[in-house]
Amino acid sequence: MKRIILNIGELAVSKEAAILETILGSCVAVCLWDEKLRIGGLNHYLLPYEQPNTPKSTVYGATSIETLVKRIIEAGSDVRNLQAQIFGGGSVITDLDNIFNIGVDNVRIAQEKLHEYDIPIVGSHVRATHGIKVVFRTATGEVTVKPLGRVGAHHVSGSESDAFRRQLPPCKACIMCGSCAELTERRRRGKKG
Template structure:
């Protein structure tokens, strides 16, 4: 099976089976899979919202999720058959204070937009204290996750 590594601010959609992998800290990855066509895709975004200035990049959750849905639909997937899994959003702390809540806000935008699109979230692991390594098998919709315990809390 072909393997694709997903860097931050990117997304990948595959009409044929591939394994999409990425590493996450405060970033979030949304994995979408069409249960009928078996088409899948994943994004990896750093910040929750694009403020309208500069390029509308998949660096931002609202853009990354919109583009992921659009690309899946372009390949023949249908929103009504899609399911979502979301990962990442590690809690970032600065001493005893949670700094800016970036991870939490990244997870919240995913939940909000998927609800608006009518795409159910069937699994999630977000806002924990460790980073993670995830691998998404687009042939089955299965996501394997492993904590990166050496990551700074």
């Protein structure tokens, strides 16, 4: 059986029996499944919306979900036969949680976009305080979620935090967004002093 591991900004749709996997912290994955045709898809996005003056990308929830729905329809599914599950949106990037509600916003955009397509949400595992591993079996629609604990959560939050900072360009208001290396360095020096 084909096994596909998804990273930030990736998505996969399969008409064949496949195992789709990803690891999440504040990122979100939407699982779409057509029980009738046994077609399944999964995405993994970092932020809910594109920032001003940035190109559309599946790193962002709105674009990622639109692309996932489009690809599963292209694979032969009818949107009326789809059901969805939402995973992730955790509170694991603690140094940014007081500035952004990344996980909450990521879950909200998934709910909004699925509502726009009239796709029912039949399950979810969201807002954990640790990383999770999501494994989706397209042949059966079965999804398993495994908590990663402190070590896994730290690894996930570090990689998501780095990816988040790469998506936001440094700006004059870096104290507000916390995206630039200069602010990170100032915070680090402040903790030492």
